[in-house]
Amino acid sequence: MTEPLDALPSLFIAGAPKSGTSSVFRWFADHPQAHGSTPKETCFFADPDSHVFQPAFNVATGLDALRTAFRPVPPEARLLLEGTASNIYSRTALHWIPDLPTRPRCLFILREPAAQILSTYTYFRNNWSAVPAGMTFEAYLKAIQSRSHDLGGNELARDALQNARYVDWLGKWRDRLGRDRMKVCTFDALRRDSRAFMADLAIWAGIDPAFYDSYAFEAENESYVPVNRSLQRLNIALRDRLPKGRVYDVTRRLYRSLNTRAPSRTTDADIMARIRAEFAPANRQLAEAYGLDLSSWA
DSSP states (O other), X not given: OOTTTTOSOSEEEEEOTTSSHXXXXXXXXXXXXXXXXXXXXXXXXXXXXXXXOOTTSSGGGOHHHHHTTTOSOOTTOOEEEEOOGGGGGOHHHHHHGGGSTTOOEEEEEEOOHHHXXXXXXXXXXXXXXXXXXXXXXXXXXXXXXXXXXXXGGOHHHHTHHHHTOHHHHHHHHHHXXXXXXXXXXXXXXXXXXHHHHHHHHHHHHTSOGGGGGGOOOOOOSOOOEESOHHHHHHHHHHHTTSOOSHHHHHHHHHHHHHHEEOOOOOOOHHHHHHHHXXXXXXXXXXXXXXXXXXXXXX
């Protein structure tokens, strides 16, 4: 590839958060014909009022700044990808991404709304600290419905209910991208057969699907529960200041092995059923608009 013009993404994994986007980004980036951004979520097209907006690194500083997230571009790379999952909700991303000179495609992976909202709650309560440690899921739902808690200014935690109405967001992207430059998939399909899922995406993205015939599909960025919350607060304070790379990855794995455990998978069935019922009309619109089998979401 030539630089600088071509050192921009040709594929954005643009959403939705907590729907397997980190895993899919890693699986794409491991392909010898693909090259992922560093970091996975550049947040380059974040809205200025977003908690992830970076004043010194955003589209207002010029596209050359984004190109630095891909250099050096390997000569064999045919696909450059970026994976800010919150782009699906970003006004700035919607304005800029469709008109980039690479004419990029956008991938959207969707998770059943009740499960996605629960995962958002768990993630920002445990992996981060936007949701107070003592706040139950039911209390969280009441807080975001009533807008009674600012949740640390984290709009993903605060707006989880409207964010899970995917049909509203995707319609805006389809208007800008057209049908040919966007693909809508489900987390269910990813979980059911990761190999077939990635082979299909590889064909759509223009890279060799045979790479995934013998690939080991390891999950990334899963939610956890910290064993010692004081250590977790220290982890949150330090991790964004550390340089990313192999040493960082080893240290992160060591920390997680020592101070985290898997979250409980038991949740009040009545609460989950109530959320699913609330989202049923929007999900029917979504299934019809994008040809999705969402029968398992009922």
